[in-house]
Amino acid sequence: MRAVQVTEYNHPPVVQNVPQPTPAAGEVLVKIEACGLNFGDLLMVKGTYQERPALPFTLGMEVAGTIAAHGEGVSSPPIGARIAIFGGSGGLAEFGTFTAALCVPLPDNMDFPDAAAFQVAYSTSHVALDYRAQLKPGDTLLVLGAAGGVGLTAVELGKLMGATVIAAARGSDKLAICKQAGADHLIDTDTDDLREVVKSLGGADVVYDPVGGDLFTAALRACKPEARVLTIGFASGTVPQIAANHLLVKNINVIGFYWGGYLRFKPEVLTDSLKQLSIWYAEGKLHPHISHTLPLAQAAEGLELLRSRKSTGKVVITL
Template sequence: MRAYVQAAPGQNPELTEIPLPAPAPGEVQVAIRACGLNFADLLMIEGKYQDTPSPPFTLGMELAGKVIAAGEGCTLATGTRVAVFSGQGGLAEAGNFPESRCTPMPDAMSYAQAAAFQIAYGTSHVALETRAGLAEGETLVVLGAAGGVGLTAVEIGKKLGARVIACARGEAKQQIARAAGADETLDSESDDLKSAIKALGGCDVVYDAIGGPAGEAAFRALKPGGRYLMIGFASGSQPKLPLNHALVKNIAIHGLYWGGYLKLDPQVLTGSMARLFDWFAQGGLSPHIGATYPMEQIPDALEDLRARRSTGKLVIEIDAQA
């Protein structure tokens, strides 16, 4: 089968042929139809991600497809459509994955939607509800609001009853955030983002997937008792947070690594995903897929992701046989 493999540290990954073994006990074999891309994929290529596997490995952290075989002890039936948080192995025509990582998809969900769903929506839901305790009537600022996780934070923030201020680069991206439900939008490259947020009344929660100066500016606009969610550093730099402000204003700083809950408290992820899939089935969530690419264009897709040219999630569509 074809797979996009990182053969050695420092090398560019390549689309190549690799064998497909039979599934081990506790594993199911999935014919992969779609794989969502994440900034973590870029970090893995550079060897900078906290959970980078030892090479050689196949890239692709989340996927969707159909079960085509099952190892001993598995209960998922052949033909079941599943979303899989794999951590690796998604950019391939097929793969073997622990059954515990596979979730049956809602009937109305496409493979592309499922591949774009788990990490982005899961991150925002656990961050906003479990970690920050975002309450109805509070004000949420979302940095990188037109990106893959940012748009889900806008949606879920509104679902939880918050007033959402979306920060994104340029009018086109701000318009996408408004379409997702944002009450107010700001240009994230404003000369004085802190003052712009304060002019709108300040905020109770900051959802920061960008980092850098924007993260610091939004942090400084938090109200007393506010919560700052550290999601990622898509800008390439970490924010220089004034911790004396956290002390004086009783601000809580929460780091959120969604995949880390597999070890920390897996029931949080299970319950969150069940609720999110239920919201989707009821028509309450609308995954935004910015673009889809065939396997042959994986390098182009990764470069679009790296350059932040995209909105929403980027998905690789794979012509797997099922």
């Protein structure tokens, strides 16, 4: 079968022919139909992600497809079931083996590309906003990197959860997409003073930050007392250093959040989130934004779209 593999860190991944895997006990074999790309895939190519599979390994964190075979002790989901799964790696291939217990059934009205674009981005934002930051109706939510894969879902979910949403992104085209997702106020980070604009709107109760760098510092200074600042990632390449006195003066909480970490110590947080998100999708309340759909042979081009920030929402590879 074909698979997109990292054979050496800091080198472009390559499409290779590799043996089709066999599911071990507790696993299922999935015929993969679509795989969503994530910023974490770029870090895995460099060897700097939180998880480091042994080389060579197949890229692709989240997939959608059908159950093709069961490993020992597995009877569910049944053969032929349409599922999505976050496997951490192994998704950019024609087949993959994954832990059966982590499979999520797809709503009848969800196609495979939407399913591959859904799990990480929506559940990252949902668990961060609901479980970690306890976003409430009437709160003001500031979303940095708001046109990106997770940022756009934070805009959409924040509005659905009753918040006033301020979306910060680069350029009018990206801000227009944020507006369509429900943003109440827009900040162009190329030209606007983020701190001053947010303060003029009354300040932020919750900050959702997948960017880091200078934007984190500006957002922190625009927070209301008792604000909650979610550190989602550092797409800017700069991990901000926090002046603790700023936290003290306004009683601000800075909250670390790594979605994949819950798989190891509290997976029910993620499965409960995905159940709620699936209900909202089935009810027509969520609309995944996929800016690019590419075939497996162009997976490297898809990753470059993420790296150069030329995509909005999600990039999906179809098999």
